[in-house]
Amino acid sequence: MDIIVIGSGGREHAIVKKLRENPEIGTIYALPGNAGMKEAECVPVGAKDIPAVVEFALSHEIGFAVVAPDDPLVLGMVDALEEKGVPCFGPAAAAAQIEGSKVFAKNLMKKYGIPTAEYEVFDSVEKARDYCRGAKLPIVVKADGLALGKGVLICQTHEEADAALSEIMEEKLFGESGSRVVIEEFLEGPEVSVLSFTDGKIVVPMISSMDHKRAGDGDTGLNTGGMGTVAPNPYYTPEVAERCMKEIFLPTIAAMNAEGRTFKGCLYFGLMITKDGPKVIEYNCRFGDPETQVVLPLLDTDLFTIMKAVREGTLSSLDIRWKDASACCVILASNGYPKKYETGFPITLPENPKHGAEIFVAGAKSKDGVLVTGGGRVLGVTAVAPTLKEAVKNAYEAAEDVKFENAYMRHDIGARALACKGE
Numbered sequence: 001m002d003i004i005v006i007g008s009g010g011r012e013h014a015i016v017k018k019l020r021e022n023p024e025i026g027t028i029y030a031l032p033g034n035a036g037m038k039e040a041e042c043v044p045v046g047a048k049d050i051p052a053v054v055e056f057a058l059s060h061e062i063g064f065a066v067v068a069p070d071d072p073l074v075l076g077m078v079d080a081l082e083e084k085g086v087p088c089f090g091p092a093a094a095a096a097q098i099e100g101s102k103v104f105a106k107n108l109m110k111k112y113g114i115p116t117a118e119y120e121v122f123d124s125v126e127k128a129r130d131y132c133r134g135a136k137l138p139i140v141v142k143a144d145g146l147a148l149g150k151g152v153l154i155c156q157t158h159e160e161a162d163a164a165l166s167e168i169m170e171e172k173l174f175g176e177s178g179s180r181v182v183i184e185e186f187l188e189g190p191e192v193s194v195l196s197f198t199d200g201k202i203v204v205p206m207i208s209s210m211d212h213k214r215a216g217d218g219d220t221g222l223n224t225g226g227m228g229t230v231a232p233n234p235y236y237t238p239e240v241a242e243r244c245m246k247e248i249f250l251p252t253i254a255a256m257n258a259e260g261r262t263f264k265g266c267l268y269f270g271l272m273i274t275k276d277g278p279k280v281i282e283y284n285c286r287f288g289d290p291e292t293q294v295v296l297p298l299l300d301t302d303l304f305t306i307m308k309a310v311r312e313g314t315l316s317s318l319d320i321r322w323k324d325a326s327a328c329c330v331i332l333a334s335n336g337y338p339k340k341y342e343t344g345f346p347i348t349l350p351e352n353p354k355h356g357a358e359i360f361v362a363g364a365k366s367k368d369g370v371l372v373t374g375g376g377r378v379l380g381v382t383a384v385a386p387t388l389k390e391a392v393k394n395a396y397e398a399a400e401d402v403k404f405e406n407a408y409m410r411h412d413i414g415a416r417a418l419a420c421k422g423e
C-alpha cells in the first residue's frame with residue numbers, strides 16, 4: 001500500500017523513518033517533505049493545500065494518510081480526505097480545535113474540571129488592559145489561535161503586559177489569531193511533554209519527554225520551536241503519571257466525546273508539574289517537534305499498526321511497547337534562529353553516524369543536487385542509549401560529524417534532566 005505523510009519537518013522525517021519499518025507499505029510520499037527525507041518520495045504539494053492533497057491521494061490510489069502539522073488538521077484536511085475514502089491518522093477539524101483555539105481548550109478544561117492555570121478571556125483590548133493592571137505578576141498573555149508556537153508572552157511588569165496586548169490585539173502580530181486573548185496565571189514547575197495515542201475510547205501515553213524551548217544555554221534567550229529533547233522525562237514519575245491519567249488524560253478524552261468532538265490521533269499534553277500537582281499548559285492535536293524525534297526511536301511496536309488501530313477504534317487490542325532506554329535529540333539550527341538567519345550552506349552528513357545515531361532533517365533543500373540549509377532548525381541528531389547520560393554524550397558526539405556553515409546548537413540539552421536524576 002502506498003501512503004502519504006503530510007508535512008516537511010524533522011517530526012515528519014521521524015514519522016517517515018518509523019513507518020518505513022513496516023513491509024506492507026510501498027511508497028511513502030511526503031507532501032511536501034524536504035530534500036533530506038531520503039526514505040520518502042517528496043512531492044511539491046503544500047501541506048495546507050487541501051484540494052491538491054486530496055487530488056494527489058485519489059490519483060495515486062493512496063491507502064492511508066498521516067496528517068502531521070497543526071494547520072492542515074485545524075483546517076480540516078482529515079475531514080476532506082476521509083470524505084473521499086482515504087483513511088487518515090489525525091483528528092477531524094472539530095477535535096483539532098483543542099489546539100486551534102486556546103479559548104476552546106481553556107473553557108473545556110474549566111467545564112470538565114481538568115487542572116490548568118486560572119484564566120480570563122477578552123476580545124476587547126481595553127478590558128484586557130484593565131484586567132492586567134489589577135493582576136498578580138508575572139502574567140501570561142496568549143493569542144487565541146495558531147501562531148506558529150509564538151503566541152505566548154510572559155509579562156514581568158504591567159507595562160510589558162500592555163505592550164503584549166497591543167502587539168497581539170492591535171498590531172495583530174499573529175494575525176487574526178490575536179482577535180481574542182487568554183490571560184492566565186503564571187505557573188511554576190518543571191515541564192513535561194506527554195504525547196499519547198487515542199482512538200477516542202482509550203488513551204495510551206507514549207514515553208514522556210522534555211523539550212528545551214529557549215534558544216540559549218541555561219534556558220536563556222528567545223523562545224524557539226524547540227532546540228532539543230530528551231526522553232523519558234525524569235520529572236514524570238510513576239506517581240505523576242498515575243495522577244495525569246486520572247485527572248487529565250481520561251477526563252480530556254471523555255470531555256471531547258461529551259462535546260461531540262471525539263479525538264482520534266496523537267493528543268499532546270503539555271504539562272507543568274506544579275506544587276499543587278500536574279496542570280495542563282497546552283494541548284496540541286499532533287505529534288510534537290522535536291519530541292517525536294526522541295519518542296519514536298524508543299517505540300518497539302509497529303507505528304503503522306498503531307495508526308490504523310487509532311483510526312479504527314481498536315487501540316485496546318494492541319500491546320504497545322517501549323525500549324528500556326533513553327534518547328536525546330540535539331537540534332542544529334542556522335545561527336540567528338529564531339530571528340534572522342542565512343540559508344543555502346551545503347550540509348555534510350556522516351554516512352554512518354557515530355553510536356548508531358539517527359539524523360532527522362527539517363530545514364533543508366536541494367541546490368544543484370547538493371543538500372543545503374533551508375530553514376531555522378536545520379536538523380536533529382538523535383542517539384538512543386541504555387542511560388540518559390550516554391544518550392546525551394552520544395548525540396553530541398554524533399552531531400560533531402554534521403557540518404554546515406553558521407551552525408548553532410545548545411550545549412546543555414539534557415542537563416536539567418540529568419541534574420534531576422542526580423547525575
Ligand code: AMP
Nearest residue numbers: 117140149152184185186187270281282
Ligand atoms: P505554549 O505555546 O502554550 O506551549 O507556551 C509556550 C511556553 O510558555 C510553555 O512551554 C511554557 O514554558 C510557557 N507558559 C505557557 N503558559 C504558561 C503559564 N500559565 N505559566 C508559566 N509558563 C507558561
Ligand code: GLY
Nearest residue numbers: 211226288289290
Ligand atoms: N515542541 C513543542 C511543540 O511541538 O509544540
